[in-house]
Amino acid sequence: METPASTGMRSGRRVALALVAIATALPLLGTATPSAGAAAPAAAPFDPGDAAKFAKLNRQIEQLEKELGGDLAKLKDAQYAAKKAHLKSRVLERDLVEARNVVARFAATKYMMNGEDPTVTFLSSANPNELLSNASLVSHLAQNQATKVEQIQKLVNDQVQARKQAEAKMGEVKKEIQDLRTRKTKIQALVKRYKPESPSTGMGGVTPRMLKAKNTLDLEFGPFPTIGCVRSTGDPQDHGTGHACDFMVTTGGVMASGSARTQGDQVAEYAISHASSLGIKYVIWRQRIYDMRSPGWRMMENRGGNTANHYDHVHISVF
Secondary structure, three states: OOOHHHHHHHHHHHHHHHHHHHHHHHHHHHHHHHHHHOOOOOOOOOOOOHHHHHHHHHHHHHHHHHHOOOOOHHHHHHHHHHHHHHHHHHHHHHHHHHHHHHHHHHHHHHHHOOOOOHHHHHHHOOOHHHHHHHHHHHHHHHHHHHHHHHHHHHHHHHHHHHHHHHHHHHHHHHHHHHHHHHOHHHHHHHHHOOOOOOOOHHHOOOOHHHHHHHHHHHHHHOOOOEEEOOOOOOOOHHHHHOOEEEEEOOOOOOOOOHHHHHHHHHHHHHHHHOHHHHOEEEEEEOOEEEEOOEEEEEEOOOOOOOOOOOOOEEEEEEO
16 A cells, blocks of 8 residues: 555656656757757748749740741740749748748747746646656657758758759750850741641641651651640640641550660651651650751750650651
8 A cells, every 4th residue: 555655755756757857858959959040051032033034035935936937845845944943942942931930939939938948848837747758758849849950951952952953944045045046047047948837627637748747757667556646735836736746656655665665766867867858847755855946956854754755755846
């Protein structure tokens, strides 16, 4: 049978053990606090003028497309990459603000409690029988605070890098525009060689030039699982006007390999080498684009899948 004395001794031991646990946990809080107050590089704010910059670039691209034979897929891909990089920068900035707010609320609570850590106050006011579990909670919260500070530092670094990447991508768009303007006379001379054509309902909605290219490639390298030309969904670009066809070399979104990849390689190479006679404007294959107005293969931005990245089909656009 327990006596008041034995009960008091047991409670005393609990309190003593709890105090030891608290003493062990408090240094953790002490190490977290200086980190929270340590100077960190400021994250680059999102430029409110970015929307205006993109609007200006859009107008320039639209004007160039009118002057240089339509869909400038290579330039639009650079624009897409810049927008994606800016979006990443904004998302990181939002996460950074949220993380900083968490630490700010913790600091504000501590200030309102006359400098006492809220977790320590919580422990001191708790039932002595629960002190041991609460002391463990202090250690957890201290570690969590330190983790949050580290998270903020990482977000700052990531956001700065994302901002730099976004600016670099924007620079690539501007450079691409400048390159096209430099080649404007040559490109316009190339475009003039091909009389503008309208799609024909009697030809499945494609232009006569696209039909010729389609039939030629099908005769040389067919059969293909499918050849898709006219569509109006998503971002149709040249598909919407009958100026493009997709030559599928696999089905079900499977990346081409073996004979299927060889077939795709041959289609792309033939289209490029016979671009003049077929009126080819550009070719996309395996996440690369070859535009006759700015010759040479160029890697494209990752769109997230084999079909979107043209790993299962060759895209052919004509003037």
